[in-house]
Amino acid sequence: MKKLLNNPDDAVRESLQGLAAAHPDLLAVYFNPTYVVRSDAPVQGKVAVISGGGSGHEPMHGGFVGKGMLDAACPGDVFTSPTPDQMEAATKAADGGAGVLHIVKNYTGDVMNFEMAAEICQTEGISVEAVVVDDDVAVKDSLYTSGRRGVGTTVLMEKICGAAAERGNDLATVAGFARQCRESGRSMGMALTSCTVPAAGKPTFDLGPDEIELGIGIHGEPGRERSTSKSAREIVELMAEAVLEDLPYQKGDRVIAMLNGMGGTPLMELYLLYGELERVTSARGIVIARNLVGNYITSLEMQGFSITLLRVDDTLLQLWDAPVITPGLRWGG
């Protein structure tokens, strides 16, 4: 295992310390229990938006804490759900009296632990709503979850709900936008190579030198199929068709398209893939109104990518365009 770490057991903590050292103007990190929170939290009268999940997917979620996106994030160990006490502490630290939205990816541990934390907070008088993202069209049930996995739509939902909260929408409205994103977003990923969890010290799975895996999960969970290598064009066509046909997206739909790298894919390739995606969507009469190309929801050093499409209306686009100032996503401020 080749990694730039000290003791693998300290990797998450030390990485979070580095995040805090790099962005003290935006966020603070607390330990025991561990969470990342906006430096100006709680913002009185504002709905707080919180997410969390295993580490190893950076910048998601800690890198999306800041103005106009997340108020707090709970990082678990690598590829491991955070614990309820983390979510409880983050919820209390971020609550400004207007309630808290939990954005949860559909993995059994995450869902259960966020539910437990929400119950505790609610008994103490904090309003909590939760929306579970399950946008991955690749497989019906996966290794770590019943139902579809939650992946790329999470990033877009965090941005949009963060903007709604920032402009003063109430909890029901912010949660409504989250549900709209949930209904309107679909994703699929693929891998050329595995990743290696630091504590495990060996690759999560094996792929032959001429093998790829279509529909891979962000923890390396099995996808739809293994196949021999294909061209970028063929891969994008397969994945984009699977995404487009699932909702289904229709001619005239406007979408936000995210061409996301899994962590180890050169940006040169991501832009090439985006060009292929744009070709497929425009042939279908689907309009990419906004796009994101880069590493946003990753799997350590895995080589591969995912496609996320989110169908939007004028309101979602307005929320998308609103200023965001976080380590991982920034514009307008």
Add this chain to the structure above:
Amino acid sequence: MKKLLNNPDDAVRESLQGLAAAHPDLLAVYFNPTYVVRSDAPVQGKVAVISGGGSGHEPMHGGFVGKGMLDAACPGDVFTSPTPDQMEAATKAADGGAGVLHIVKNYTGDVMNFEMAAEICQTEGISVEAVVVDDDVAVKDSLYTSGRRGVGTTVLMEKICGAAAERGNDLATVAGFARQCRESGRSMGMALTSCTVPAAGKPTFDLGPDEIELGIGIHGEPGRERSTSKSAREIVELMAEAVLEDLPYQKGDRVIAMLNGMGGTPLMELYLLYGELERVTSARGIVIARNLVGNYITSLEMQGFSITLLRVDDTLLQLWDAPVITPGLRWGG
């Protein structure tokens, strides 16, 4: 070779087409000869800032074209200098009558070709100044150059000179800031793994499973030494000391610190490394006034990182903080 490409010979062109498709509001791409240019170029009365070099280092340079940074960029083949006709075309397309600054990394081909292009443009009445970046402290002479290689300081220089040009400084002043950056910036890189040039189809160099290379070049040129694996802390200390002692940076100096990923390094590790760097600099009484953590000057899918420190004064910091809107670097707008 596992890559997300179609025909390797088309990779640069297709990637640039994807870049143009993703960012039509910021830039346009032309072919034969190939260059990337601000969508509103030429900006009348503004100094134009242009750079270029081999592809495979994305987002540098094409991803830094936009408002407040580069007016144009010339991408060569992967790890190969662009040709003088590209630089000539880019210079003519970007010139708004106030002259053009060429920011050149010190590699023999780049320097020679930029010189030829500058001569042609000057005979046609365009004022051109060139500044050559040679900030890599790792080795005195390298595989592709005589003298030190140009690496990370280039990114910071492009941002600072772009801001100076944007606020209306004349060519002599903008070039003066470039020279100040050249004098005040130092870098060093390292690799855990090699990268693979698409057209070559096999790794540029071999590193054993327990080997790392300190002082690696961005094309995989040999560094200072190969060693067995070390902890992140030890590696950062070695590299930061080499950078700090070179200028030398002194107690009380303020710097912009870039902790740059080589393309295949997880962001989780980059932040951990940043935390280590911050520990080293603060122990020396050096103040990191601003920082960048992420992939800015890469080597395809290489795993590794580089450290760049740029000593700044109030003026450089002001230019750094000015708005920038490019695919690869964005704030304030």
